[in-house]
Amino acid sequence: xxxxxxxxxxxxxxxxxxxxxxxxxxxxxxxxxxxxxxxxxxxxxxxxxxxxxxxxxxxxxxxxxxxxxxxxxxxxxxxxxxxxxxxxxxxxxxxxxxxxxxxxxxxxxxxxxxxxxxxxxxxxxxxxxxxxxxxxxxxxxxxxxxxxxxxxxxxxxxxxxxxxxxxxxxxxxxxxxxxxxxxxxxxxxxxxxxxxxxxxxxxxxxxxxxxxxxxxxxxxxxxxxxxxxxxxxxxxxxxxxxxxxxxxxxxxxxxx
Ligand code: GLP
Numbered sequence: 121x122x123x124x125x126x127x128x129x130x131x132x133x134x135x136x137x138x139x140x141x142x143x144x145x146x147x148x149x150x151x152x153x154x155x156x157x158x159x160x161x162x163x164x165x166x167x168x169x170x171x172x173x174x175x176x177x178x179x180x181x182x183x184x185x186x187x188x189x190x191x192x193x194x195x196x197x198x199x200x201x202x203x204x205x206x207x208x209x210x211x212x213x214x215x216x217x218x219x220x221x222x223x224x225x226x227x228x229x230x231x232x233x234x235x236x237x238x239x240x241x242x243x244x245x246x247x248x249x250x251x252x253x254x255x256x257x258x259x260x261x262x263x264x265x266x267x268x269x270x271x272x273x274x275x276x277x278x279x280x281x282x283x284x285x286x287x288x289x290x291x292x293x294x295x296x297x298x299x300x301x302x303x304x305x306x307x308x309x310x311x312x313x314x315x316x317x318x319x320x321x322x323x324x325x326x327x328x329x330x331x332x333x334x335x336x337x338x339x340x341x342x343x344x345x346x347x348x349x350x351x352x353x354x355x356x357x358x359x360x361x362x363x364x365x366x367x368x369x370x371x372x373x374x375x376x
Contacts, residue, residue, distance in 0.1 A: 121345045123326060123363035125354045129314040132350045133162035136246070136312045139346060141170055143244045143308075149176040151236075153245035153303070154204075155256075156181065156196045159312050160248060164204040174210040178239050180232070182247070182256035182303070184218040186225070186270065186294035194284040195220060218268070218296035229268040229296060236302065245306035249313050252276050253321040253334030257297035260333045266299030300338055308344035311336060313353040322349060323356035 126132040140163070143150050154160075181196055190197035197217050205215060216235055222228035236242060247255050252274060258266065259274050272293055273281075282288040303309065313322050325336035326347060339345040354360050 121326065121340060121347055122367075123354075123357070123360075124346060124348045124367050125351065125357075125360060125364055126348065127351055129350045130162055132312060132314060132348050133160075134166050136160075136163045136310060136348045137166035137170060139310050139348070140167060140244065140246065141172055144172050144174070144177060147243060148173060149178070150243045151178045151180070151239050151241065153242040153247075153298070153306055154179050154181050154200065155246045155248045155312075156183070156199045157248045159314055160246060161203060163246070163312060167204065168207040172208070174208045176214075177210060178214040179210065179216060180236055180242060180298070181217040183295055183297035184220040185292040186220050186296060187292050188220040190217075190220075218298075220296065222296070225270050225296060229270070232268045232296075232298075233302065236305075242306035243308070245303055245309045247303070247309055247311040247336070249311060249318055249321050249325065249336045250277055251280055251317055251321055253325055253336050255300065255303060255311070255336050255338075257295040258300050258303075258335040260335065262300055262332060262335050264304075264330075264332055264335075264338050265301040267302050268296065268298050271295050271297050300335055304338055304342050306342075308346070309339055309342060310346045310348065311339060312348045314350045316352040316355055318353040319355040322347070322353050323358075327358060 124135055126135055181200060184196045188195040219228055252260055257271050278288055278291040281291050285291050324334045328337060330337045330340050
């Protein structure tokens with residue numbers, strides 16, 4: 121794992137955007153896994169500003185709420201179009217987001233997995249992290265080998281996401297999410313975390329044991345994982361000075 125600590129959310133998001141941009145520049149038909157939530161907002165804004173060529177890019181989003189139509193204001197479909205896809209030259213048929221209205225959810229999930237395989241897998245998976253360590257919507261105790269499937273949200277996640285719905289009662293209980301196994305099949309992962317609210321989950325994920333109790337900790341076990349943090353999210357790391365030294369002393373070509 122490479123831990124990159126930046127002074128501000130903006131600086132962290134710009135580094136994350138450069139990592140994504142590098143992938144698109146090296147492989148114009150790259151396959152990206154994308155995340156939602158407050159965390160990637162500045163990253164997506166920066167990607168739009170960079171004015172990259174997305175016309176051959178394919179994307180797969182991590183998750184969606186069961187029962188929400190694509191045009192629901194809190195749906196991840198709506199989030200992705202408003203915050204990224206409407207502002208870049210991506211081709212609509214290359215965008216994949218789980219369908220919260222799927223009638224046969226297991227069949228839909230299998231098709232999602234098949235679609236990822238059909239494009240030879242994900243080149244770069246962008247991730248945020250929940251305050252309980254979830255990635256996608258893989259809540260604590262999710263199987264570390266899980267595939268795309270339906271999951272039930274914890275009360276903590278429903279509380280955390282109530283701000284998007286106006287009240288906790290309106291937050292769906294069920295979601296479709298890529299599994300942890302689906303995520304870790306990606307050729308590389310980039311996890312962005314911002315703010316003190318994420319500091320404990322990050323410390324456990326980076327410096328604790330690999331455990332289903334903190335799904336993000338599985339990133340310790342994959343070949344290429346970059347964890348980009350602002351100072352607040354890095355606040356509980358015991359080896360932060362070491363991570364800073366490593367990053368500051370890298371040759372420029374190796375920095376991304
Ligand atoms: C959400 C999403 C995750 C996201 C996480 C953190 O519920 N399913 O993909 O990384 O929780 O969200 P935020 O960035 O808003 O803190």
